[in-house]
Amino acid sequence: xNRTIKSHLFQxxxxxxxxxxxxxxxxxxxxxxxxxxxxxxxxxxxALSIANASQHLQRLKRGGLIIGERQGTxxxxxxxxxxxxxxxxxxxxxxxxxxxxxxxxxxxxxPQRHSFATITPAELWAGMARGDTLLLDVRPALExxxxxxxxxxxxxxxxxxxxxxxxxxxxxxxxxxxxxxxxYADDALGQILASGRRGARLEEGVAEWQQAGYQVEQLSLLAx
Amino acid sequence: xNRTIKSHLFQxxxxxxxxxxxxxxxxxxxxxxxxxxxxxxxxxxxALSIANASQHLQRLKRGGLIIGERQGTxxxxxxxxxxxxxxxxxxxxxxxxxxxxxxxxxxxxxPQRHSFATITPAELWAGMARGDTLLLDVRPALExxxxxxxxxxxxxxxxxxxxxxxxxxxxxxxxxxxxxxxxYADDALGQILASGRRGARLEEGVAEWQQAGYQVEQLSLLAx
DNA sequence: GTGTTATTCAATAAGTCTATTGAGTATTAG
DNA sequence: CTAATACTCAATAGACTTATTGAATAACAC
Numbered sequence: 001x002n003r004t005i006k007s008h009l010f011q012x013x014x015x016x017x018x019x020x021x022x023x024x025x026x027x028x029x030x031x032x033x034x035x036x037x038x039x040x041x042x043x044x045x046x047a048l049s050i051a052n053a054s055q056h057l058q059r060l061k062r063g064g065l066i067i068g069e070r071q072g073t074x075x076x077x078x079x080x081x082x083x084x085x086x087x088x089x090x091x092x093x094x095x096x097x098x099x100x101x102x103x104x105x106x107x108x109x110x111p112q113r114h115s116f117a118t119i120t121p122a123e124l125w126a127g128m129a130r131g132d133t134l135l136l137d138v139r140p141a142l143e144x145x146x147x148x149x150x151x152x153x154x155x156x157x158x159x160x161x162x163x164x165x166x167x168x169x170x171x172x173x174x175x176x177x178x179x180x181x182x183x184y185a186d187d188a189l190g191q192i193l194a195s196g197r198r199g200a201r202l203e204e205g206v207a208e209w210q211q212a213g214y215q216v217e218q219l220s221l222l223a224x
Numbered sequence: 225x226n227r228t229i230k231s232h233l234f235q236x237x238x239x240x241x242x243x244x245x246x247x248x249x250x251x252x253x254x255x256x257x258x259x260x261x262x263x264x265x266x267x268x269x270x271a272l273s274i275a276n277a278s279q280h281l282q283r284l285k286r287g288g289l290i291i292g293e294r295q296g297t298x299x300x301x302x303x304x305x306x307x308x309x310x311x312x313x314x315x316x317x318x319x320x321x322x323x324x325x326x327x328x329x330x331x332x333x334x335p336q337r338h339s340f341a342t343i344t345p346a347e348l349w350a351g352m353a354r355g356d357t358l359l360l361d362v363r364p365a366l367e368x369x370x371x372x373x374x375x376x377x378x379x380x381x382x383x384x385x386x387x388x389x390x391x392x393x394x395x396x397x398x399x400x401x402x403x404x405x406x407x408y409a410d411d412a413l414g415q416i417l418a419s420g421r422r423g424a425r426l427e428e429g430v431a432e433w434q435q436a437g438y439q440v441e442q443l444s445l446l447a448x
Numbered sequence: 449g450t451g452t453t454a455t456t457c458a459a460t461a462a463g464t465c466t467a468t469t470g471a472g473t474a475t476t477a478g
Numbered sequence: 479c480t481a482a483t484a485c486t487c488a489a490t491a492g493a494c495t496t497a498t499t500g501a502a503t504a505a506c507a508c
Contacts (some may be wrong), residue, residue: 002333008333009326016323022242040453049498050456052496052497055456073452087317091311095236095240097307098288105229183226263486278484283465297485453506455504458499465493466491466492467493468490474484
């Protein structure tokens with residue numbers, strides 16, 4: 001009888017684990033860590049049908065991981081709590097460190113990652129203080145507005161190729177994006193290096209930065 | 225085609241989430257956070273058949289969460305990494321803070337938890353330094369040997385009722401066990417308070433203690 | 449009111465997960 | 479060698495999960 005209650009307790013906790021135990025839902029969560037979004041935005045960003053995305057989002061909601069708020073005709077989903085971002089970070093960290101399969105998949109998705117220079121937050125700080133380093137946020141503008149690293153300039157990957165000529169030449173360009181499972185910063189860095197400029201990649205995204213105890217900057221709460 | 229690779233990456237990470245997305249496997253993990261164990265020990269502690277426990281353990285192993293090592297005729301399973309304990313702690317924390325259902329299940333499993341005094345690590349340190357506080361580890365001896373809080377005395381719940389008379393009367397007794405989802409410390413504290421002694425419960429277990437940056441003590445690596 | 453857009457719901461077929469059973473394997477003891 | 483112990487494997491039925499479809503609802507513009 002104690003056993004029944006105990007089983008029930010673990011069953012409840014397992015509900016949360018079941019909510020994240022699906023690749024599509026992890027991808028949705030990864031997007032929501034960057035910024036709140038509507039169902040349609042999430043569906044198109046993750047290549048799901050609207051109905052399918054909606055159902056996955058409701059599963060995440062039932063698991064207490066995200067919150068959906070109706071705003072006129074759309075429903076805007078966001079993380080229920082920063083602890084959810086920590087859970088996602090921790091899961092990713094266990095996955096990449098313990099499963100060789102994940103490392104291999106990551107090498108496929110980000111083939112250049114071993115050839116790029118990487119930079120730590122401390123080195124980045126020092127360079128920005130010296131004034132010889134520029135930090136580029138290459139995520140979509142929507143995500144930049146929801147929160148970005150202090151001093152970062154928003155140059156979404158989409159527009160980089162046309163704006164490349166604008167960039168000065170005597171700087172070290174540090175690119176970052178959603179975090180270690182995102183290839184935007186690699187793509188951007190590739191273009192920057194190809195143009196003859198110097199650059200490095202920061203593996204951390206906004207969530208990892210925040211979890212490491214640093215502040216993030218926010219421009220507008222109504223980012224759309 | 226980029227999409228295929230990306231999906232594959234998230235699928236790999238989801239494998240780890242799927243490994244913990246089952247109440248029995250969470251219970252096994254919760255046991256393994258306390259100490260390594262054989263299949264038989266795990267099966268009996270979690271009320272599973274041997275074959276079933278073995279299969280769940282192999283699923284956890286495939287997910288990279290635990291490691292099994294043959295030692296003579298038995299196979300001893302242990303956590304693959306401390307990061308796994310962090311993942312479990314983080315999952316539990318999201319579950320308890322975001323799902324009212326979990327709080328309700330916890331109230332059923334630990335009905336006295338709101339009536340007991342709780343104590344923080346800082347208060348505990350102060351009391352132990354003053355010499356008026358005794359810290360009791362009420363988990364099975366096996367788990368105490370695998371690692372325990374510094375200065376804790378091992379009094380497994382099983383033997384407490386017969387040893388209760390031995391305990392001095394002029395101390396504050398602080399009980400702890402596996403962590404917030406464990407009722408051992410509540411049971412023990414109930415007996416201690418009923419005997420007229422003063423006491424409080426420490427919610428943290430060894431894993432949470434360690435994750436908070438404190439040291440743990442270990443007696444023997446061959447604890448059996 | 450009608451029409452439009454964004455989202456959710458319900459039904460369903462195909463796929464995946466689980467507990468149980470009984471057989472199979474590895475190690476040790478004698 | 480045989481027997482015993484501890485564990486794993488394979489097969490399977492029943493239970494859940496998932497993607498797709500098309501219908502239903504909610505908010506708004508007019």
